[in-house]
Amino acid sequence: MRKISVWKRPRILILVLAAAGIFLTFQFFSLKALFYTQKRSSQASYVKENERMENFIEEFNDEDSMRIHPSEAHGVKHLSIVPRGVHIDDMHLYKAVQQGHHKTQKMFRCVKTENLLPYSWLNDDYCDCEDGSDEPGTAACPNGRFYCAQQLPDQTAVSLPSSRVNDGICDCCDGSDEWAGRAPPKSMRHKGKNIVLQAPCRNHCDTIAKISKENNQIRKLGKRLKTKYVQAAESLWDKEKYGPAGVFYKLSKSCFPHKALQYNFNVCPFQSVTQEHFPTERWTLGRKSSWKQKSHGQFLLEMSGGDAVNCPEGRPRQSLILFLCGINDRVVELREDQRCEYVIKFATPAAC
Known part of the structure; x- marks a missing residue:
């Protein structure tokens, strides 16, 4: 029994070593084949991506159009x-x-x-x-x-x-x-x-966008301030005279001075517009109010019946007040477009 046991041990060891060699050889070729497959796949993907980009560039390479x-x-x-x-x-x-x-x-x-x-x-x-x-x-x-x-x-x-x-x-x-x-x-x-x-x-798009953004912020704040103007006209029976819900009624209780060139102006919406050149001239540029437009966010008030002295064909002076959205009441601009005809831009939360 001892002789048989001693004879078998070298054979078993040889078989184990042979099996290990076969296994390692198989693993080597498997890894080599896997690496080759991945390399070919990567190359194919790269070529495909290049073709796609070339087609894309070719499609949009006409600089004239x-x-x-x-x-x-x-x-x-x-x-x-x-x-x-x-x-x-x-x-x-x-x-x-x-x-x-x-x-x-x-x-x-x-x-x-x-x-x-x-x-x-x-x-x-x-x-x-x-x-x-x-x-x-x-x-x-x-x-x-x-x-x-x-x-x-x-x-x-x-x-x-x-x-x-x-x-x-x-x-x-x-x-x-x-x-x-x-x-x-x-x-x-x-x-x-x-x-x-x-x-x-x-x-100059960025400048316009900036101004537009600022105007949007002014409109938002102006709409909040507008509620006070509506509340001021709640007890009126002739609200429409002062715009939708009488929103401009509050302005009729005040006057707003404005200086342009050598003249001093006093704008009293719905009451009068005057021009003064101290110490000599003083003219009324309008004293009768009527709406030319008060819808779709456009508010244009005409002040007619002003003084006619020195005006073409003796026509009386008149003023147009264009109300614009603003966060406070003020005259933004006043100009004489034609002789004895004036345009006034007036900012107020009532127009927001």
Whole structure:
């Protein structure tokens, strides 16, 4: 029995070592095959991603009809690739349509007529679609519309007739409608301040957005202060004389001085408007009140029956008071647009 036991031990050890060698060899080739498979998969994914990006770039590489520009949504700027003159919400209407053998030719489908034409004809300054949709960024189509590249947050989208594209006048706050940068002819150029902005244009959208935000804050505060003006007219029987619910009645109990140039003015809404040049002249610029408009947020009060001395054809002086939303009662501006005709901008919470 001892001889058999001694003889078997080396055989068992050899079998164990052989099994271990086979197992390790199998593991080595398995790991090598797995690494090779993962490498090929990674390479295939990389190639596929490259092809996708190349197709994407190829689709939007026409610089004459496409451009990268800032757009605003919820007050945050971001970059979007859209055709010139197209609102970002209509981008889906301007995706290339694949046509031809193997679908290699890129086409554009007219928005309304659905006619197909080469995508390179988009914004080429020639009107091909009957609906004008192939020229959103030029003045080629008489019935087209151009959307400004940068839109202000929380406001209606700004667009203009295509005839006003590259006409030398800055209609869009970012100047995107004057993308050619051509100034108007000298004979058409405006001179002076506060007339119109002319090409080449500057981007002043941020300034407008800031002012708009401040105006919204003024309106919110003004609406809260407005309740006191409504309460002041609760006991009136002729409330409509002073606007909706008599909201402007409180102003009829006060006068508001204002100085412009060498004159001192005194504006008493619903009572009188006077002008004085100490120590000589004193004129009444209106003493009878009547509403020219008091709806849809527009409040325009006419003060007529003023003095007629030195006025053209002996017409009596008159004043128009335009009430604007503000957080306190004050005369913002007073000007004489025509001889003996005055325009007064008046800020008050009553107009909020």
